[in-house]
Amino acid sequence: MFTSINPATGEAGDSFAELTADEVETRVQRAHDAFQSWRTTDYATRTALLSAIADQFDANRQRLAEIAVREMGKTLKSSLAEVEKCAVGFRHYAQEGPDMLASRAIATATGKATARWLPMGPVLAVMPWNFPYWQVVRFLAPTIMAGNVGLLKHASSVQGVAAAIEEMVIAAGAPAGLFQNLAIKSDKVDALIADDRIVAVTLTGSEGAGMKVAEAAGRALKKVVLELGGSDPFIVMPSADLDQAVKTAVTARIQNTGQSCICAKRMIVHADIYDEFLAKFTAGMAAVKAGDPMSADTDMGPLSSEEQRQTVLDQIAMIEKEGAKLILGGEKLPGKGAYMSAGILVDVPVDHAVAKEELFGPVAMVFRAADIDAAIALANDVPFGLGSSVWTNDPAEREQFERYIEAGMTAVNQMLASSPEAPFGGIKRSGHGRELGPYGLHEFMNLKTVAG
Template sequence: METPRRSCVGWVKETHVFTSINPATGTPGARYPELTKDEVEQRVARAHDAFLAWRETDYATRTDLLEKIAEQFDANAERLAEIATREMGKTLKSSLAEVQKCAGGFRHYAQNGPAMLESRTFDTAAGKATARWLPMGPVLAVMPWNFPYWQVVRFLAPTIMAGNVGLLKHASLTQGVAAAIEEMVIAAGAPAGVFQNLAIKSDKVADLIADDRIVAVTLTGSEGAGMQVAEAAGRALKKVVLELGGSDPFIVMPSADIDRAAETAVKARIQNTGQSCICAKRMIVHADVYDDFLAKFSAGMKAVTAGDPMDGATDMGPLSSEEQRQTVVDQLAQIQAAGGKLLFGGEALAGKGAYMSAGILVDVPIDDPVAQEELFGPVAMVFKADDIDAAIRLANDVPFGLGSSVWTNDPHERERFERDVAAGMTAVNAMLASAPEAPFGGIKRSGHGRELGPYGLHEFMNLKTVFG
């Protein structure tokens, strides 16, 4: 007997209107109505039908679409960047760089995707066996506001190349960005249903995951959101990729170039106003260079200017919302109550907008729960380590394992860090960043699975073995 299809249309709840709030001014902007259950059903059905056709397209058709989407991002870069800056507060120059990076991400999979999908043939005792990469179906993406274009492209470009189709549930703060991405894909000539934006609240996600027509889910977000999505995916026995929080260590050893390490540490902490999972959040410095590094790092952090994100001279815009700023303020109060010392900064700035000054914490008790949390704002914790063993222990003494940055010119230290720092990624003598060519993801409570590179392309594909 055929199993009844589980559908996403079971919810009976009032719809909602998403309102963009400019975090630099507190001014309300565009309004986006939440989709009704019937509208969501129509989009899921369209995605299912689109997949049945898109899965049969040749690689040239897929790469041509990716190239055309990249052209749309290039042609509309300024407008797209302004939308992101108005919705979540990152500087305009940062938003523009993100849009340009997205165009590069689409082109990367257009140029390299076919080679990543090549079949491999093996000789076995039973004869020839061929491993083929085949698409699976509609993939649901639940994405955050902090890199509102790039986070989506990290899933969307490989989805299209794989022959899958995508459905996006974006953050409430960045519904304008979500609509703009859909606009770019449609303008590039994508068949209806290959990519669709779902303007819905988070409480609808579990129903979507349970729908038989959706084959997998990818989420970038908080631990709490990750646990909810993983639980729903587990109940439905569906593949899930999670990229969650991070409290990345930035380790500085005596052999490092201290001037360059301190300068880079500032950039690594305040990028995106400290609202990045791979921001350097915990500076772990060898005792022999601790004072020198702290003095230089402090000077750099004090020089950071927070201001109008539309102004090209601004170093750092506001946090994404008043609520996000208050979360950071509350965390800082808890850390200080536990014995940590705020050297300077970390203050909510007066006036309009969710602005905060860059700051540094020292003497944070490493065994206190507050030291285990992710600080999603422009304040760094600085720790002292007596030797490399202590530095590695400190680096690993958190529940996260996303990224890390290590600064050393000693090859033996480098080998120790690459091997022993518990993280999905390590940058040596550089600030950690993502790139379309390299796998991105973490371990421990930072999630599992990988985005980008060939590994990100393969995550939601059926590796089918054919004998004969």
């Protein structure tokens, strides 16, 4: 049994029954059967369904958003934005998908060939709680367009969201088995990956979860896409618009209460502007209002659970023990709910392991860099390589950042964010493979060469 806990109040919400082994078997077979017919559909049928699902998300956006607020503490404003982004994602693949799947003519030394993108089968998605709708849609929209079918193992804490997504797909007129929610626990995932009817797996989550899924996929010789943690740098140079950089840095650190893989977690600031940046950034973080996620004037809600808050508090304590200074916030707030204040750590020892960890909460580490080379070296001195944000108006500096920051994504003079059009993913211990754009669509397809 899964029971939702409202992190703003600590109160129990809806409960959901865990599927039995027989029920899981029925759904996997249903997915296998659904693929046999869905793979033969024309693009017009697929795009029509994607558009219809988008319509369902739009029509039910308030109810869907409120489920996310209750289950993981996201503010209503950000929950509504997430649901609306999902509709945009479905419509993007409805509009652009056919062109992405167009065959390509290839000239060869012996004549000609054609490259065709063909569906593969049921794809298993193991998804996290932090963006409970959008993470799923990033896999689901291209899965439908590709002619594949999807099975979802969502986080235990957001089973209401998982059920609602399945409801939207069914209401849009999807054939039985095209997309199904599997209300199961993590210990059932290995067996699913080993099942011959499932052709691939995609996971967004922690390093530990990624290693387990990758190991299981390796044993089964199946394709896997992993989007794991990040400790994204936010680099500010003297040529940047400092006020805009500071304003964006605050948002980039506290969005989703700091619980995003691509949140800006390490502020790396050139020595010439470090003091000014820190003063303005401190004022901005001090003004962040934590409170009722349903309230329009709340900047950030609670963390997703008491356990998640304690993890962040423990990390702060370890960093302080190694000599860092907590100059603002980063503390448990009184009263009900998993609330904490936005915080800032300085004088963090760069060579200590805890400084290289991902802080999955609204606390920033601020570092001083002597020059651009030092800033890039510090940015790269972590095991992660997901995203990054750089602030400069110097073309030569921009080129250096684009070429030498070790990350799957770099945003220049803006906050990093995902979009349906652009590939999303990382390198190093942040995972491999890509979601979104044409590249995400192609990840779980058979690129077949036809000669002649």
